[in-house]
Amino acid sequence: MLQTRLTRVCALLFFSVGRIASAHEHHGDKIPDGEAISVEPIDSILWWHICLMIVTFGIMFPVGMVLGLVRSRYHVPLQLTTTLIAISAVFLGHAHKGRQFAPNIHATFASSLLWMLGIQVGLGIYLKLHLERGFHGKLRSFAVVLHSILGKAMPLVSWVQMLFGGITALGFCRADHLGQCLAHFIMGSGFIAYGVILTMMLLVGQAWLKRTGKSQEFWDSLVIAIWGCINTFTEHRWGHHWNHGDIQHTSMGIVWWCAGLLGLWLSRGRDGQSKRNVIPAVVIFLTGWAMAGHTQHLPLSTMVHAAFGYTLMAAGLSRIIEICFVLTDKPSLGEPMAFQHLTPFLLFASGFIFMSATEEQLALISTLGIDHVSYLLVLYSLAFLLYLFVQILLYLFVSVDAPQRKPEIPLEDGRTREAGRAQDAEEFELEGLISDDDDIESVDDHQKP
Numbered sequence: 001m002l003q004t005r006l007t008r009v010c011a012l013l014f015f016s017v018g019r020i021a022s023a024h025e026h027h028g029d030k031i032p033d034g035e036a037i038s039v040e041p042i043d044s045i046l047w048w049h050i051c052l053m054i055v056t057f058g059i060m061f062p063v064g065m066v067l068g069l070v071r072s073r074y075h076v077p078l079q080l081t082t083t084l085i086a087i088s089a090v091f092l093g094h095a096h097k098g099r100q101f102a103p104n105i106h107a108t109f110a111s112s113l114l115w116m117l118g119i120q121v122g123l124g125i126y127l128k129l130h131l132e133r134g135f136h137g138k139l140r141s142f143a144v145v146l147h148s149i150l151g152k153a154m155p156l157v158s159w160v161q162m163l164f165g166g167i168t169a170l171g172f173c174r175a176d177h178l179g180q181c182l183a184h185f186i187m188g189s190g191f192i193a194y195g196v197i198l199t200m201m202l203l204v205g206q207a208w209l210k211r212t213g214k215s216q217e218f219w220d221s222l223v224i225a226i227w228g229c230i231n232t233f234t235e236h237r238w239g240h241h242w243n244h245g246d247i248q249h250t251s252m253g254i255v256w257w258c259a260g261l262l263g264l265w266l267s268r269g270r271d272g273q274s275k276r277n278v279i280p281a282v283v284i285f286l287t288g289w290a291m292a293g294h295t296q297h298l299p300l301s302t303m304v305h306a307a308f309g310y311t312l313m314a315a316g317l318s319r320i321i322e323i324c325f326v327l328t329d330k331p332s333l334g335e336p337m338a339f340q341h342l343t344p345f346l347l348f349a350s351g352f353i354f355m356s357a358t359e360e361q362l363a364l365i366s367t368l369g370i371d372h373v374s375y376l377l378v379l380y381s382l383a384f385l386l387y388l389f390v391q392i393l394l395y396l397f398v399s400v401d402a403p404q405r406k407p408e409i410p411l412e413d414g415r416t417r418e419a420g421r422a423q424d425a426e427e428f429e430l431e432g433l434i435s436d437d438d439d440i441e442s443v444d445d446h447q448k449p
Contacts, residue, residue: 036168037099038101040098043097043099045096046098049090049093050165052085054162055085056086060081060082061155062158064078064082066396072400076124076128101168104164106165116150116153163185163189172361177359181358188356191354192347192352193351195344195346202336202340204397204398206331209331214274215275215331217266221267224256224260224280225260228260229253232257255283260283266279283316285320288308288313291308292305298359298366301359311346319343349379352386
């Protein structure tokens with residue numbers, strides 16, 4: 001079969017890639033002293049590497065993960081095909097000419113990512129063999145759990161590696177710029193992750209929230225309080241002089257944990273039931289207001305940071321309007337209204353703007369003669385595309401047919417949904433990435449009187 005042949009080819013290539021990843025060294029004889037990259041442009045081979053890695057790790061693997069969630073028969077062929085393309089892209093990354101790179105985090109982290117991918121593929125092959133007798137019975141349970149964890153972690157790890165690739169290609173985030181890069185990329189990614197979570201809760205997570213007995217704002221406030229505590233004690237190097245930035249960032253951390261504690265308290269009504277509140281939205285609004293007022297060295301940087309702050313303020317304000325006036329303090333049920341998409345999208349846009357607002361990035365943009373309007377429009381375009389992709393993934397999650405139709409259960413608004421699919425959508429489980437016969441048999445046994 002085609003799948004068997006692809007599996008064998010993947011196994012052989014992984015051994016080769018492992019040797020290359022551990023033994024290959026990029027030449028750096030043309031890199032000027034004190035620089036991270038040479039002056040040569042990126043050649044076509046490296047551009048192919050970049051494009052293929054974005055397509056495989058940024059698009060195809062996440063789609064394959066969702067197909068695994070719904071136990072689609074296309075999951076295994078897609079993941080194996082994607083693996084072959086990714087391995088080909090690895091070879092291209094080691095065969096390029098042109099620009100040279102000093103030792104960097106992207107190359108170091110690539111080995112870990114490849115080993116993670118290899119283990120994931122190996123676990124998928126093992127589960128596909130259906131070995132369940134004796135020792136394999138216990139081993140299979142462990143393999144299912146590990147396969148699930150790696151599958152969930154792959155999009156996040158891929159995102160981190162793609163960010164590493166971008167800063168490595170430009171030679172950014174070295175020496176004194178490292179701290180600023182960490183702050184911008186971590187917080188920017190955090191805003192995007194928050195937008196993704198809100199989108200998931202909006203489309204497929206309301207039943208899960210109902211079972212937990214907590215409102216969305218309870219979990220938001222909990223994360224805000226924890227993150228605020230971390231920022232309060234990490235934004236300043238204790239024992240050193242306090243500067244303007246230390247005071248700004250530490251005060252922001254204090255606001256976060258104070259507001260988070262209030263949000264936790266207001267999330268519980270007098271009768272013990274969950275209750276909605278606007279405290280997380282107010283925190284987002286205040287964060288945007290503070291960021292819009294940050295003084296910067298470059299005029300371009302000042303305008304980009306102001307746009308980031310205004311976008312974040314708009315996200316907080318739209319969330320307040322949604323909770324108080326659109327939903328009138330009630331949970332979101334059924335098909336989301338158009339206005340409810342505004343907050344998560346603005347969080348996506350805020351994340352992209354903040355990740356693209358470091359001193360090195362804006363200095364390069366200023367040198368190229370690009371104004372802040374054009375730069376921000378490109379960043380908003382990226383936000384549109386990513387929000388579209390998340391919507392497509394969630395649509396696949398609730399719409400793709402499983403290998404065997406399961407009994408339908410009624411929903412509150414009169415519609416029906418498959419029992420197994422509803423449980424998956426509510427719990428976000430990644431169990432059963434490989435659709436084996438025993439899983440189908442267990443459904444049949446459950447249906448019998």
